[in-house]
Amino acid sequence: MEEEWGLALRMDYCRTNKFTNQLLCRLLVCNKEGFWKVDKRDPLAKNPRAETRIGCEAQLYVKLDEGIRKFVVTDFKEKHNHDLVSPECAHMLSSQRKKSPTQAIELDLAASGLHLGQSFELMGREAGGRQCLGFTKLDQKNYLRTKRQQSLTYGKLDNEEQITNMFWADAQMIIDYVQFGDVVTFDTTYKLNKEHRPFASFVEFNQHRETVIFGAALLYDETANSFAWLFQNFLEAMSRKAPKTLFTDQDAAMAKAMPIVMPDTSHRLCTWHLMQNALKHVNCLFQDKGVKGVLNKFLFDIEDENQWKLE
Known part of the structure; x- marks a missing residue:
């Protein structure tokens, strides 16, 4: 639904029962809600961070109804003070960038032989374009870094x-x-x-x-x-x-x-332990090369169970 709306949600507030840890209420807001504090960085920075908080008041408040044991909407503000993201770019929203279990396995395999950019390009082509992946190259980099550290x-x-x-x-x-x-x-x-x-x-x-x-x-x-x-x-x-x-x-x-x-x-x-036990207990028989050859044949040359019984 977020993708259809072209917006990203943020969990702003929640309250739980301190004894049972049961969720009692939750406030969901637009990712552009509120304002950042005054930026104290150098104003002459070459690549200043884009402004992402513009005071959007759209929100959804849900509360647990103790009588029916279900969550009900008690407050909803629909209107945004900004344009919504187009469907073509909705996959770039933070809440939309997700990796499926299959994609995670492919990332693990590609990381063993391909550079980061090559593996991302490969998966993009398989999916029909990078916009169809559901995650960005930065998400891929963070995922692989986490896997290496885990x-x-x-x-x-x-x-x-x-x-x-x-x-x-x-x-x-x-x-x-x-x-x-x-x-x-x-x-x-x-x-x-x-x-x-x-x-x-x-x-x-x-x-x-x-x-x-x-x-x-x-x-x-x-x-x-x-x-x-x-x-x-x-x-x-x-x-x-x-x-x-x-x-x-x-x-x-x-x-x-x-x-x-x-x-x-x-x-x-393990065959190594079997051979060591044979050498330990019947070492005298191994002086005969024929006996050693027969044992090696049973251990390494016969793969069929019926053939092994016949031999």
Whole structure:
């Protein structure tokens, strides 16, 4: 409706119930309502800021009717003291500049290989013109800056309010997970920090077979509860999208926590750990190159389940 009117609204005032936080009333005004204070900047500025407040009195006041539990209009002033924006330029109003979820994904993908101007031009051509995008190049720049600065960190406290487990993932990790997160390898390392605490990581390959990291964590211990907490926060950071397959080592606590948090995810064992266990327990058999070749064939050359059973 704002686009049809050619104006932008601003929320000027509201009142809420201090006990329930229920909205009681709201005043909506034109974005040109009121006046700015006296500009104290240099009057000789080359690019002075345009005047945007000209005392427009158009407004809409709504109030909650306690009897019917609905908002009703109690005051409405329709007349503006300025010309409205034409439909061709209405998309430039601040309240009209919005990005759809699909556009946000395209911006994330374009930012990985195109300059800011190139990605904006590309999306404009796909939409039939920049005027059809619904946002400006400045909105795009601010969005990408926010994504780069954004990171997610989750911490778990014990009864003494001390941090025991910590998980984090930044914006790039989340973007990578959207593209390559169907199969994830999860593993922990030991005694590589001064506290001798397990360090856990979620990793996989991209389309160039380069290692990408989806998230990392420092854990207090390797119990099923700690892994369940970690998997839950990993899914929370990744918009509740669980991987289709998760590769781990043969840790029993991981195997116990996985079905609880990710019941639809297939649990598989990492081939590196399988080979290490084979070398540890039946190293004598690996002196025979034929036995080693057969094992390698089962692990790496057979992709069909029926063929694997026949072999």
